[in-house]
Amino acid sequence: MISRRTLLRGAGAGALMVAVPIPALAVEGLVPNVFVRLDDAGRITATVPKPDSGQGVRTVVALMVAEELAVEVGDVTLEQAPGDSAKYGSQSVSNSTSVRQLSTPIRTAAATARCLLVTAAAQRWRVPVSECTAKDGAVRHPRRGRLPYRALVRAAAALDPATVPVTLIPQDQWRLLGKTRAGRVDARTISTGRVKYGIDSRPAGGLVAVVARPPWIGAVPDTIDDSATRAIPGVVDVITLAAPADGQGGVAVLARSTYQALKARDTLKITWRGGTPAADSRAWLADLHAALPAQSPITGLQRTFEMPLLAHAPMEPMNATAHVRPDGATIWVPTQDPGRIQTLVAQQLGLPATAVRVEAAASGGAFGRRIETDQVQEAVACSRRVGVPVQVLWTRADDMRHDSYRPMSVHRLTAEIGQDGLPVRRAHEVVTWPLTVLPIFSNPALIKASGDHFPYAVPGEVTVTVRPAPLRTGFWRSVYSGQFAYAEENFLSEIGRRAGLDQVALRRTLLPATSRLRNVLDTVADRAGWSRPPAPGTARGVACLEEYGSAIAVIAVADPAARRVLRVHAAVDVGVALHPSGVRAQVEGCVSDALSTVLGAQITVRDGHVAESSFGDFTWARIDQSPDVDVTIVPSDAPLGGLGELAYPPAAAAISAALAGDTPVTGMPIGTDVG
Amino acid sequence: MARYLLRVNGERHEVDVEADTPLLWVLRDELGLTGVKYGCGVGLCGACTSHVDGQAARPCVRTAADSARARITTIEGLSRDGDHPVQRAWRELDVAQCGYCQPGQMMAAAALLARDPDPDDEAISEALRDNVCRCGTYPRIRAAVRRAARIMREER
Numbered sequence: 001m002i003s004r005r006t007l008l009r010g011a012g013a014g015a016l017m018v019a020v021p022i023p024a025l026a027v028e029g030l031v032p033n034v035f036v037r038l039d040d041a042g043r044i045t046a047t048v049p050k051p052d053s054g055q056g057v058r059t060v061v062a063l064m065v066a067e068e069l070a071v072e073v074g075d076v077t078l079e080q081a082p083g084d085s086a087k088y089g090s091q092s093v094s095n096s097t098s099v100r101q102l103s104t105p106i107r108t109a110a111a112t113a114r115c116l117l118v119t120a121a122a123q124r125w126r127v128p129v130s131e132c133t134a135k136d137g138a139v140r141h142p143r144r145g146r147l148p149y150r151a152l153v154r155a156a157a158a159l160d161p162a163t164v165p166v167t168l169i170p171q172d173q174w175r176l177l178g179k180t181r182a183g184r185v186d187a188r189t190i191s192t193g194r195v196k197y198g199i200d201s202r203p204a205g206g207l208v209a210v211v212a213r214p215p216w217i218g219a220v221p222d223t224i225d226d227s228a229t230r231a232i233p234g235v236v237d238v239i240t241l242a243a244p245a246d247g248q249g250g251v252a253v254l255a256r257s258t259y260q261a262l263k264a265r266d267t268l269k270i271t272w273r274g275g276t277p278a279a280d281s282r283a284w285l286a287d288l289h290a291a292l293p294a295q296s297p298i299t300g301l302q303r304t305f306e307m308p309l310l311a312h313a314p315m316e317p318m319n320a321t322a323h324v325r326p327d328g329a330t331i332w333v334p335t336q337d338p339g340r341i342q343t344l345v346a347q348q349l350g351l352p353a354t355a356v357r358v359e360a361a362a363s364g365g366a367f368g369r370r371i372e373t374d375q376v377q378e379a380v381a382c383s384r385r386v387g388v389p390v391q392v393l394w395t396r397a398d399d400m401r402h403d404s405y406r407p408m409s410v411h412r413l414t415a416e417i418g419q420d421g422l423p424v425r426r427a428h429e430v431v432t433w434p435l436t437v438l439p440i441f442s443n444p445a446l447i448k449a450s451g452d453h454f455p456y457a458v459p460g461e462v463t464v465t466v467r468p469a470p471l472r473t474g475f476w477r478s479v480y481s482g483q484f485a486y487a488e489e490n491f492l493s494e495i496g497r498r499a500g501l502d503q504v505a506l507r508r509t510l511l512p513a514t515s516r517l518r519n520v521l522d523t524v525a526d527r528a529g530w531s532r533p534p535a536p537g538t539a540r541g542v543a544c545l546e547e548y549g550s551a552i553a554v555i556a557v558a559d560p561a562a563r564r565v566l567r568v569h570a571a572v573d574v575g576v577a578l579h580p581s582g583v584r585a586q587v588e589g590c591v592s593d594a595l596s597t598v599l600g601a602q603i604t605v606r607d608g609h610v611a612e613s614s615f616g617d618f619t620w621a622r623i624d625q626s627p628d629v630d631v632t633i634v635p636s637d638a639p640l641g642g643l644g645e646l647a648y649p650p651a652a653a654a655i656s657a658a659l660a661g662d663t664p665v666t667g668m669p670i671g672t673d674v675g
Numbered sequence: 676m677a678r679y680l681l682r683v684n685g686e687r688h689e690v691d692v693e694a695d696t697p698l699l700w701v702l703r704d705e706l707g708l709t710g711v712k713y714g715c716g717v718g719l720c721g722a723c724t725s726h727v728d729g730q731a732a733r734p735c736v737r738t739a740a741d742s743a744r745a746r747i748t749t750i751e752g753l754s755r756d757g758d759h760p761v762q763r764a765w766r767e768l769d770v771a772q773c774g775y776c777q778p779g780q781m782m783a784a785a786a787l788l789a790r791d792p793d794p795d796d797e798a799i800s801e802a803l804r805d806n807v808c809r810c811g812t813y814p815r816i817r818a819a820v821r822r823a824a825r826i827m828r829e830e831r
Contacts, residue, residue, distance in 0.1 A: 053773055054772035183769035184769055184771060187765070188757060188766060191771070192753075195774055197712075257705075258704050259693070315720070315773065315810075316714075362774070365809045365810060367809075396717070588812065589811040592811020592813065614715045614717060615714075615807050621813070623813040627814075628814055
């Protein structure tokens, strides 16, 4: 039952607006979140509070609203919510929570609208509500016929929702949710090139800014000679940018067109000072090794793993557009958190949050990078100075060389092995860096909580030593789980191989009989034909993970001699798969990340700067390396789980184990020096 | 600055840009064809892939001056109503995640199918291996190219 004040009547006379506060995120004072709106013509509009960076939240919102309102997905118009923490609470896309956080409030909002419409029809017909049903955008009664929603909107909006019981459509009656046929709602605009990403959002008359960034880590401009730059046609201004809290400074060149700005940047004469011009990631790796405790807590089989720096490298490079006016600002940005940007820009400009409009543009990928705000602060500083809209565009090299990287780490794993070859006690000693973009992530306990999801019945301890980060670090898909689980699963594979144990049987033995993990492991073993020996010349790897309220098991099949992954099978238990095609897509995406990082994509630092600058040297996987991916969604009665990051750690572990064959895996990428 | 007459998506456009301006920025900044995506600017990622005289090409590494006499097609001009077999196959198989690289992927696929109506996996890999998808939609891209080929054969 919802209270009367959660129901808003819209500006349009008679429009029906239904809002339910997001339970976990409700803002003090209850300003209702408006998710679903029907206008007098019966048109349905749903507000998507969180941005879509490819994870599919817009599609799931449309499916939920269409399901509960008994219409087709095409009948629902989506509006992307602007940044507004006061209205929507957290709008952060992080920790694989989008669908989990939104499913109850969005479904309830749409179901409330349906129940009000049905009640209004029943009252008009003077029949019991129980005899009426909603279908295809109308309320129906066996004898009275049908009333389209548009004829009921005014009456429904006049009802007191506190008197109307709200019921969700039961799962066994779903037409849309959980069905494989539903595709992405933005498929047509994507396939015709009409999606407006952040990079496409510069208003007419706006300027483009390209920033000369520090040539080595931590450098700041000492002297700047911009006389040649300012003389170039099209150049409007040159602005020195102070380093924002979670970024680096630089010198911005503002020009009328992108190419003018790009070319003009190269004419700046800047000398730099400070920073670490001799920094080298090989030395950083040595420092992490040196920080391992002198002695492990136990003795036994031991293996040390090295994990590299990784860049996010979304296809759409970092960018943000700002129009700062004396009394307010408008921001267009592909972001994972428009609400946070509204707050930060308001602080930066000394304005009330309500004076800052943040348009959450579509993102060309994010992977954790767009939780940050450095590019927005740059755009705001530029526009504040010139008073017209300014788009700050990072080149690909800017994006790759000035990222917030996944931290390097060293993992020393030790196992006492029992007589049957199974591990009986374990120790996992981790040395890594904090996430500099969020200072609480320097706490070893928090890093351990992020990374340690060891699911097997082997007692032991995990210790985390945190060394100061020598460069900017941040959230990368799966966060620390990507390093921890990779080391743990590869070590378990080595233990199994040494004892001649079957890798699936070994894991089954160490998992509780009725667990979700054992269920997905059995399923994937079946799908992969595990009981049959691998084809000649092929090898297989297995790994599991339970995190984000979901469980997954992965089996990879590779041709080690050709360094080629042939197939990846995954079985997932996500509780309820609201959008199966989207579930599969997230697993496929994680497999691609896993393949890329295991085969060779890593960031290295030489002479103070990141050596890689584009997709030529940050060697992301291509279609010719991509295996077939077979995803099985396991029926489950568990609550709705998260998925966006779940598959990366076990996919990386399974792929590396398969590619390594009989050679122990000692880090990532395999067969390449780390750092 | 110099004036160039460009033939893009069946229309003639006169643009006034520096001779060395990459076609990418002419299409995006001057003509508003933002379906042509910037991904790397150096011909390494394929996000801007378009057709020049019917062949897949990278507007980020050709200049406006180079393109003056060419027939240029971008994703916006691939079909009148968005229903080129490649576009239909992409939607049917729900290929896209973030979608940013997909205009380039589709243009590369359409160019492939125009010269090879029945490409095998190797031909698909060869034609699309320089188009990076950071979301990892490769298995669906491969299936969608095959599907588009079938649509084209059935409708011939």
